[in-house]
Amino acid sequence: MARIEGAHSAPTLEDVARIAGVSRATVSRVVNGGTLVAAKTTEAVREAINELGYHPNKAARSLVTRRTGVIAVIVPETDDRVFSDPYFPQAYHGALQAFIGSDVQVVLAMAEPGDSPSRMVRYLESGHVDGAIIVSHHGPALAQALAHSWQPVVFVGDPEAPGVCYVDLDNVEAARVATRHLIERGARRIATITGPLDMASARARLLGFQEAMTEAGLDPSTYVEGGYTSESGGVAAQLLADHPDLDGLFVANDLMAVTAMNIVQALGRRVPEDVRIVGFDDAAIGQHCTPPLTTMTNPAAEHTREAAEMLMELLAGGTPANPRMLAHSRLVVRGSA
Amino acid sequence: MARIEGAHSAPTLEDVARIAGVSRATVSRVVNGGTLVAAKTTEAVREAINELGYHPNKAARSLVTRRTGVIAVIVPETDDRVFSDPYFPQAYHGALQAFIGSDVQVVLAMAEPGDSPSRMVRYLESGHVDGAIIVSHHGPALAQALAHSWQPVVFVGDPEAPGVCYVDLDNVEAARVATRHLIERGARRIATITGPLDMASARARLLGFQEAMTEAGLDPSTYVEGGYTSESGGVAAQLLADHPDLDGLFVANDLMAVTAMNIVQALGRRVPEDVRIVGFDDAAIGQHCTPPLTTMTNPAAEHTREAAEMLMELLAGGTPANPRMLAHSRLVVRGSA
DNA sequence: CATACCGGTGAGAGCGCTTCCAGTACGGAG
DNA sequence: CTCCGTACTGGAAGCGCTCTCACCGGTATG
Structure with a gap:
């Protein structure tokens, strides 16, 4: 130096x-x-x-090359949520891996409370970054705004807007599998705790649940909306109060599932004997609770890595071979169902 | 658009x-x-x-202004650690708050496994950012390298190098307070689980523990090194095997303390009746375990906010009024001691 | 012997912006 | 009527870099 x-x-x-x-x-x-x-x-x-x-000098260089060498992982969630759900570090890590050795810098951009989609768009258009991977968006507004811009972006999760590249999990099918497992294990009065219903993934998981229930001739109408956060798993208390005879619970992510399980147990029900529970995401937290949580895999790192590869193609001026990827989830049977 | x-x-x-x-x-x-x-x-x-x-165009603008409008929160830890210790989101949040409304962007930069301090220095000198706040550094190498550069940086935690601005917690005093509390509650055969001893905070907490023990005429020599991670709290098992008559434990952060408490209980000891435990950081996780954890506060958000304010002064070309800040910790008495 | 080619190099034009300096127009004071 | 300050605006330099194009000497080709 x-x-x-x-x-x-x-x-x-x-x-x-x-x-x-x-x-x-x-x-x-x-x-x-x-x-x-x-x-x-x-x-x-x-x-x-x-x-x-x-x-x-980066500035001089990128002035002429029109490249900054930075791509962003954009998470339109507040930082406390990003740091409390293990899904996000995984997602970030996947992006990081994809760009290893390629001397592009990956930055993590989160929302501030009250941010509008347009602030995200502005950020993208401000020239700070060459492109972005968007994870955990709520509603189609962002994707719609971005579809008309020239920004190379790839979504993780259904963007609900045409012409936008994305990687998504087959949430409907995954929820069906989870619900069927509950039924196979003998549950009949099954409810689901959903994610925030402004997110496509939450609606898809609800849909899959309802399809599997209907298919089995069971009542598909019992659900309550959560927020994918640990605390929001607390709605389980409400659910049990309203439906004391509940014997199965499909919870749309593990964070909520663990909280729900704690509540179920605190209310004197045994898991899985009285109430069977299946979560979603295969988070570490679900392995360490008692009983360990049966869950659906959701390999976030793989999804963002795929998304990153699409983004690289976009950045190189090409069109991704498969601009709409649908990944599949696996059931992991542990103790809770 | x-x-x-x-x-x-x-x-x-x-x-x-x-x-x-x-x-x-x-x-x-x-x-x-x-x-x-x-x-x-x-x-x-x-x-x-x-x-x-x-x-x-940001590039053109910063080419002439010599400003990028970006500051970094640099955490020389791997991403899995950053995402698993609640200390970091707090720290990041503090920095974010300080720059709210000032249209500077705050990015979070983490280490990749095997990164050397020089990679961090290179990042800082590459012109990507105007300045940085460095949190959770290991050893003096980074600070020493940075002291000779013109980069405006502020450390959170003792940088162990002269001429570098920082905000630090009075860890020695805090550890003394924690240890004295254990003693007051009747513990006599007390051990400590330290943080990684290449970090100044870990050594300071060990020192404070030893001072308080010596001061009380007790044996200050029982300690084992942890890594500030949840898993590393597992060294408690070793500690109990070697010192079965242990009746007090000062653990250098809450993540380890909770693990240690679980182990203590799994080994058939009651907390706090048989073994009193005091943690450090006042993390949320310590409030939700049984019994709730007695701990020392460590308001990371406040510290980085202070650091951010110093950084702003540095950025404005000035010299911070108080370039070496020492904050104080408070004892929070809950159930574990 | 003229021509083509090729590895290696330099001159110079910009990329889009900020900012200094030099205007211009206008109103009021001398 | 001249002079000068004030309010505003434009010209132009230059930030540090990349990249096209032209050039040069040497070797292979017709």
């Missing part, structure tokens, strides 16, 4: 060029992967760069 | 200027808070901006 004393401004290409005795263009070539530069020249330039502690 | 059809490149100042019938300079003035621009002109420019859907 040698720095010229007194020189408060960072060294530029020009400085390097002068010291190495070459032109700016040549230094630029060396810096950006030495195409067609003589070995000796390259060497000299490298030395000059080290001597000066030169770093290319 | 009206966009000129067919025009793939975004509108520039020039375009706005032409439509509004003024010069680039004037448009620039309007965009950056209309100093000395006639009301009528401002109006015309605003209209042109809306019509074109103009957004200033």
Whole structure:
């Protein structure tokens, strides 16, 4: 990190060029992967760069390349939610993995309370990032706004807008599988705690539940809306009060499921003997509770990695081979059902 | 978001200027808070901006202003750790709050496994950000490297290097208070589970523990190193095996403390009757276990907010009035001791 | 021997913006 | 009627970089 004393401004290409005795263009070539530069020249330039502690100026570079080298994982949720649901770190991690070694920076952007979709759009259009992966959006507004922009974005979860790339889980089918499992295990009076119904995933899981119930000739109408948060699993108390004979519960994510299970047990019911419970997401928390939670997989990291690969294609100017990916969920049977 | 059809490149100042019938300079003035621009002109420019859907190009702007409008919260920990310890979201939140309304963007940068301090330094010097708040650093290497750079940075936690601004908790005193409380409650054979001893906070808490023990004429030598992670609280098993008569435990953070308490109880000891436990951080998880955890406060959000304010002063070219802040911790007595 | 080609290099034009400096128009003071 | 300050505006330089194009010397080709 040698720095010229007194020189408060960072060294530029020009400085390097002068010291190495070459032109700016040549230094630029060396810096950006030495195409067609003589070995000796390259060497000299490298030395000059080290001597000066030169770093290319990102702003200048991206002014001409029209690339920032940054992509964002955008989560339109407040930070406390992002940090409390293990789904998000997984999702973020997947994006990170996809870009490993490609010297693009991945930033995580969350919403502030009260943010409108337009703030997200503005962020995307502000030129801070080259593209984005959007995770956990509520409603179609964001996707619709983005569909008309030239921004390369990929959604994780059904964007509910045409012409937008996405990776989604087959939530309807997954919910069907979960519900059928409950039925197979002998449950008959089954309810579901849904996610926030402004999210497509929550509605899809509700739909799958209802389909499986109807298919089995059972009453599909008992559900209550949660918020995918741990606390919102507390609606289980209400559910049990209204339906004391409940013997099965499909909960749309594990965070809520664990809370619900605690409540069920606190109310004197045994799990799974009295009430069978199936969660969703296969979160770590579900493995450590008693009994361990039966759940549906939702490999967020894989989904965002897929999304990241789509995004790379978009960024490269291409069209993804499969712009609408549907992934499948697996049932993981543990102790709760 | 009206966009000129067919025009793939975004509108520039020039375009706005032409439509509004003024010069680039004037448009620039309007965009950056209309100093000395006639009301009528401002109006015309605003209209042109809306019509074109103009957004200033960040790269061009920061090329000349030498500002990016981005500050980073840098956490030299891997993402799984950042997402699993509630300390970090709090810390991040504090920084966010400090910059609310000031249109600077706050990004969260984490380490990748195997990252060296020099990668962090490089990131800071790469011109991506104007400054940074560094949280949870291990050892003095980073701070030392940064002390010689011109980067405006503020540490949360003792940087162990001269000439670097920081906000720190008085960990020694806090650990003393925690330990004295254990003693007051009747514990005599007390051990501590420390944090990773390459971190100043962990060493300081160990020191405070030892001081309080010595001061009370008790044996200060029983400790085992943890890693501030939930799993690393498992060292409690070892501790109990080696010291079956243990009756007090000071654990350097709540994540470990909860795990330790579970183990203590699983081994048939009652908390607090047989073993008294005091944690550290006042994390939510400590309120929900049985018995609730007695702990020391560690208001991370406040600390990063303070750090953010220091950083703003640094960014403004000034010197913080109080470049080395020491905050104080409070004992929160709950059920575990 | 003229021509083509090729690896290697430099000159120079901009990318879109801010900002200094030099105007211009206008009103009031001398 | 001149002069000067005030309010506003435009011209133009330049931030640090990339990239096209032209050039140069040397070797292979017709």
